[in-house]
Amino acid sequence: MQKNGKFDVIHAHDWLVAYSAKALKDAYDIPICATIHATENGRNSGIHDETQKYINDTEWMLTYEATEVIVNSNYMKCEMQRLFGLPFEKISVIPNRNKYEYVFWNRKRL
Numbered sequence: 341m342q343k344n345g346k347f348d349v350i351h352a353h354d355w356l357v358a359y360s361a362k363a364l365k366d367a368y369d370i371p372i373c374a375t376i377h378a379t380e381n382g383r384n385s386g387i388h389d390e391t392q393k394y395i396n397d398t399e400w401m402l403t404y405e406a407t408e409v410i411v412n413s414n415y416m417k418c419e420m421q422r423l424f425g426l427p428f429e430k431i432s433v434i435p436n437r438n439k440y441e442y443v444f445w446n447r448k449r450l
Contacts, residue, residue: 349373355380355395358402365405374406376416381423400424412436 350372352361361372380395381387387396403409403424409431411417417431 346370351375352402352406353377355398355402358398358405361402362405371407372402372405373408373410374402375410376403376420377412378416379419379423382419396423406430408432410434 346368347370350361350364350370352358352372352374354375354377358374361374364370365372376399379399380392384392387393400423403420403426407430409420409426411420411431411433412435414433417428417433420426420431421428
């Protein structure tokens with residue numbers, strides 16, 4: 341970062357990079373935008389052991405530290421609010437493209 345200059349935002353995808361994103365945020369005063377594709381709670385229909393609790397807690401920390409959270413559906417937006425107490429205005433929904441949209445957008449560019 342010293343060589344190339346300061347970045348505007350840290351984009352963190354899911355819990356695996358949560359602690360790295362937080363360390364960069366704290367060290368360089370850069371906001372985090374977190375994309376959450378699924379939650380440990382949703383993948384396992386609840387939290388049942390210590391490993392799942394650790395992942396769930398890390399997901400919570402990432403969404404707490406993030407300035408904005410991106411999810412791909414309104415269902416996930418409600419899930420983030422229910423599980424982690426996030427305010428709705430902190431969560432943006434950006435749907436995944438399906439194969440028909442992909443073909444449409446690629447043809448439109450020709």
